[in-house]
Amino acid sequence: MNNEQERTGGERAKNTEPTEGRGRRPRMPLAVSCSLLILLALAGYAAFAPLRVPEGRLEIEIPAGSSSRAIGELFQSRGLLRSKWTFVAYATLAGEAQNLKAGNYEFFGRVTVPELVQALSAGKSNERIITVPEGWDLSDLGRYFEREGMFPAAELYAVTGAPPGTSQGRNPKPKPKDFSKEFPTLADKPPSAGLEGYLFPDTYRIFRDAPIKEIARKMLANFERRIDPELRAEIARQGKSVFEIITVASLVEKEIPHAEDRPIVGGILWERLRRGLPLQVDASVNYATGKRETPSAADLALDSPYNTYRVPGLPAGPIANPGLGAIRAAVYPERSSYLYYLSAPDGRTVFSRTLEEHNAAKVKYLK
Template sequence: MNVAVKIILGLLAVFVVFWFGLNIMIEAPNNNPFGSKKLIVDEGMGVGDIAERLKNEGFTKKDFIFKTYVLLRGLRAEFHPGEYQLETNMNLKEIITILTDERTVRDEVSITIIEGWKNVEIAEYLESKVLFSAEDFLHVANETPNFDYNFLGFKPRTVGLEGFLYPDTYVVYTDSTPEDVIIKMLDNFERKLDAEVMKEIGRQKRDLYEVLTLASIVEKEMFGYENRQIVAGIFWERLGDNYPLQSDATVNYITRKGTTRPSLDDTKIENPYNTYQVIGLPPTPICNPSIEAIRAVVYPKETDYYFFLTTPNNKIIFSRNHEEHIANRIKYLD
């Protein structure tokens, strides 16, 4: 047997021993306590990135073993981005099997929450997307369990999340829980409500919850940022004068009729949300407002207007006094 053959056989023997040892280590039991934990593999992550994330998340201390096994097996291109629910005591081979099996990637769905939707409307919509029941969503949205956000400290403890579930388009997993979806909405709310807005609210010595409550009314009452600023200014002035807001939107919140103009009888309903009968803001927001409505309330436009109406063709008519307002009602609505 010549020297070259001996070297080749020697190297082969070393590789066999190495490969045997590598397989033993890759299948070695994981001594982590039993449990379940999420692992997120982002788009474009390489083997080294995944190995580092596994190590940082506590799934393994053997990131080098993971990388070596994957490279030798030629699995670098087999990993699929997504969110995985892994048992914390899985060995590395079990983890690799899951991460390279496209059947284990969680399906996603896009949802669009419309500006001005109430929590109940969001719940019904999410149920229609076959995510979970409306009842389950409302239970979490009303009970607000363990949501740790500083801005929720402005909310009375006895009320739910109406006003805080930010309307936007989200991509969620089809097996998401109500908590998962609500956290996405609250995270988005926190991003939208930037430091500048919060600082201005504090400068005005206002409370975030009253700002949200008024913004929810402005959201339902008016369209267009400048018009909303004017209406917000009117409402703030009325609040300062202890004059009823007389918001049709608050009456519609009670009756759920979906009409633009409530009837005279509707405006006489005794209810804390009826701002025709009660001076001040309603107890809670009446919907989940957009950042445009929130900013309009934080940065209102000062005018000498005190009343407004919307014509059937969506033209906004502002009035300076009650007599002028009555004349405009007769002209445009009656």
């Protein structure tokens, strides 16, 4: 019995001695926990440690509809983040991933990920919104910028060139900046022609202190996107230039208010050009004079490359900035038997096949 007790006791003692496997099991969770804590600490440091803003000041545009990942990638590419994932993770954990607002933002000095998320969720952007309606010309745009207290029209014309109906457009005439190396759609524009027609009408988010050159560049980039490969291929197939298309589109934009009539008028203008007939577009005369009312007899006799009553072919260039509808009407005109049109006081477009019909329509609608 004593021997059994001794054996049993010995067995108990033996069983309580630590084995190799049993001795390491308690250490594994501890090692994993330490590793996780270290990783969390590093992640926290990456998220909260401030990063110096490149060159001390950075302006950045967050496009509409951007996800937190896309914004993180943008910030990382501009040097504001070490990793996009710190931004994504913090925005998600903070419950702000769906609240990040588009806009133009400005950052100074040093910033942290929480500060980036907070700025975008609060919409603290350094921006203003400008809206350029379809059919505005450079003089309209110049007056708008002056009215908004942004800068004088002369600064706009120094970049874009000046319309002929303004004092700057007569003498001396500023030479427009050359953006053709940046935007291929400008490649066939004559060097002497300004940017009239190419500043695409739209609503823009811009930095409050953005110089006019950057605003023009943003509008030109929009134009470049809108004249998509399909349109460019069709223009080339027709043997026309973008400059010619935009010139015709600007005439259509200024003359015709209703979208359904625009392809018909586009067809009339191209057919008159084909036959060698003068276009006789009142809006081109008003562009030359700077007036808004119906051209007078003296206006119609004006010696100007924009006076389509006197000069054959197209005017010297676009007379306004057309929208996409007018551009497509110039690219895809509707064939018809009409050669004449007029705009009635009620906004209707009245079409005629012969000069006699057209003169009768003028008596009926315009007298």
